[in-house]
Amino acid sequence: MSKTQTAIASFSLKPVVTRQYPRVAEMDAAIEAAFRVPKRERMQAERNPLKEGTLLKGTRATRLLDQEVSPVDADAALAVLPYRPPVRPRLPLAGEDESISLTLTRGLQTGKDRWAQVWLASVHIPSTTEQHQVVIKLLQEAFFPYSEDDDDDSLESLYRSLRTSAGISRNEGWAFAQLRPLQGLLLPHSYGFYHFQLPCGQSVIGHAMEYVEGTTLERDYQGMIDGSFYSAERQVGIHASIVQLAFSVYCLHLCGVHHGDMSPQKSAASTWEAALLRVPRLCSGDPDLQHHVWKWGLRGLVGLF
Numbered sequence: 001m002s003k004t005q006t007a008i009a010s011f012s013l014k015p016v017v018t019r020q021y022p023r024v025a026e027m028d029a030a031i032e033a034a035f036r037v038p039k040r041e042r043m044q045a046e047r048n049p050l051k052e053g054t055l056l057k058g059t060r061a062t063r064l065l066d067q068e069v070s071p072v073d074a075d076a077a078l079a080v081l082p083y084r085p086p087v088r089p090r091l092p093l094a095g096e097d098e099s100i101s102l103t104l105t106r107g108l109q110t111g112k113d114r115w116a117q118v119w120l121a122s123v124h125i126p127s128t129t130e131q132h133q134v135v136i137k138l139l140q141e142a143f144f145p146y147s148e149d150d151d152d153d154s155l156e157s158l159y160r161s162l163r164t165s166a167g168i169s170r171n172e173g174w175a176f177a178q179l180r181p182l183q184g185l186l187l188p189h190s191y192g193f194y195h196f197q198l199p200c201g202q203s204v205i206g207h208a209m210e211y212v213e214g215t216t217l218e219r220d221y222q223g224m225i226d227g228s229f230y231s232a233e234r235q236v237g238i239h240a241s242i243v244q245l246a247f248s249v250y251c252l253h254l255c256g257v258h259h260g261d262m263s264p265q266k267s268a269a270s271t272w273e274a275a276l277l278r279v280p281r282l283c284s285g286d287p288d289l290q291h292h293v294w295k296w297g298l299r300g301l302v303g304l305f
Contacts, residue, residue, distance in 0.1 A: 058194030074181030
């Protein structure tokens with residue numbers, strides 16, 4: 001046997017040593033633990049649910065929202081609307097206030113597999129004895145959507161597990177700041193983001209917003225069943241609302257924020273014949289902007305007049 005053959009034979013007979021990579025093992029363990037935590041926290045939250053009359057005291061979340069925004073020409077954007085809405089008054093909640101105290105009065109969106117627990121609440125304003133209503137959107141991760149199937153390793157399940165209340169708040173805060181000139185017009189007034197301690201012991205981030213009364217356009221489904229949806233009078237009103245809706249969404253686009261999820265369930269008609277829209281998914285309209293809001297949770301009411 002030649003030297004070359006001997007070397008090859010010796011090499012081929014060497015045992016294959018399988019190397020262990022602690023980093024990979026640590027990552028696997030972390031992922032497994034991450035899927036166990038939501039189940040434990042959900043059970044804790046279900047044993048101590050939020051309810052009407054619960055008093056919540058929050059401290060302002062400032063560092064989450066330290067983000068730059070781009071200048072916008074709100075007047076030019078609003079000029080595309082068939083009808084420019086009136087400005088709704090803002091509650092006397094000082095932007096520099098470091099705390100907020102409110103009492104939950106009615107659940108608007110609650111339960112598991114929700115990105116937010118949304119409540120109507122009565123806010124306590126130190127400078128006045130009056131009680132004012134606001135919407136408080138609590139990002140309680142224990143009730144975030146996640147797969148209870150231990151074998152579910154789909155990309156969608158992984159995507160859901162990576163979403164955090166801090167990330168959602170950061171992007172939602174940017175979107176509201178970017179659209180600040182439209183607050184009270186096409187957007188609800190934002191009264192800030194706060195850290196809350198819930199009765200179950202969990203810490204959450206909450207977004208306090210203006211409450212705008214409205215009736216969801218999902219009622220049109222019932223009208224399709226009983227036939228009232230197809231009346232001539234109803235069609236005129238629906239056509240006007242859809243046109244206003246389209247131009248209002250376009251107005252948001254002109255201000256650098258794109259809507260990403262339209263449906264009748266997220267639209268409503270207000271008491272003053274305004275169309276309202278919930279915006280749960282937004283993305284930045286300019287690829288050069290530093291902050292991008294790709295399908296993160298801005299769940300507010302957007303007035304489409």
